[in-house]
Every structure is written in C-alpha cells, then in structure tokens.
Amino acid sequence: MARHFCRRCGIRKPLNAEHFYRDTNRPLGFRPTCICCMRAMALVRAHARYQRLKDEPWFREQNTAHVKSWRQRNPERFRAYQRAYQRKDK
Numbered sequence: 908m909a910r911h912f913c914r915r916c917g918i919r920k921p922l923n924a925e926h927f928y929r930d931t932n933r934p935l936g937f938r939p940t941c942i943c944c945m946r947a948m949a950l951v952r953a954h955a956r957y958q959r960l961k962d963e964p965w966f967r968e969q970n971t972a973h974v975k976s977w978r979q980r981n982p983e984r985f986r987a988y989q990r991a992y993q994r995k996d997k
C-alpha cells in the first residue's frame with residue numbers, strides 16, 4: 908500500500924481516505940496534510956477566530972443564539988459539559 912508523509916506532523920501514514928482527505932486537484936489525489944492535522948488546524952483556526960471576535964457585539968449575539976439552540980437540541984450533552992466544567996472549576 909502506498910504510504911505518504913504528512914507535511915505537517917511528518918508521520919508516515921497509508922495514503923488512503925482514512926488518513927488523508929481526497930483532493931483531485933493534486934497529482935497525489937490527496938491532500939498533503941493528514942486528517943488529524945487538518946482537524947487540529949481547523950480547531951486552532953476556530954479558536955483564533957473566536958478570540959478575535961468574542962468582544963464584537965454582533966458575534967456575541969450570534970454565538971448566544973447558536974449556543975441556545977444547540978442546548979435545546981442536545982440537552983444531555985450540555986448537562987455533561989456543565990458537569991465537566993463545574994468539576995474543573997473547583
């Protein structure tokens with residue numbers, strides 16, 4: 908099986924859809940960065956965006972509405988988060 912070094916973490920992984928996102932625009936047929944790293948980068952970017960926007964009133968409003976609707980859709984998960992948060996706090 909073809910293997911490929913992830914450009915970011917440098918770990919050699921099998922070159923397939925389980926470890927790399929497909930990208931038909933590339934000669935490889937896959938992205939040069941593994942899925943783990945892509946997810947990590949997405950998280951970092953989302954966090955950076957949050958840090959940048961958290962004091963903007965329009966963003967806070969949007970975020971509050973989003974969190975509220977998420978809570979209504981996922982009450983068990985919200986309670987689990989709450990419990991985890993309270994434990995960490997003490």
Ligand SMILES: [Zn+2]
Nearest residue numbers: 913916941944
């Ligand atoms: Zn990687």
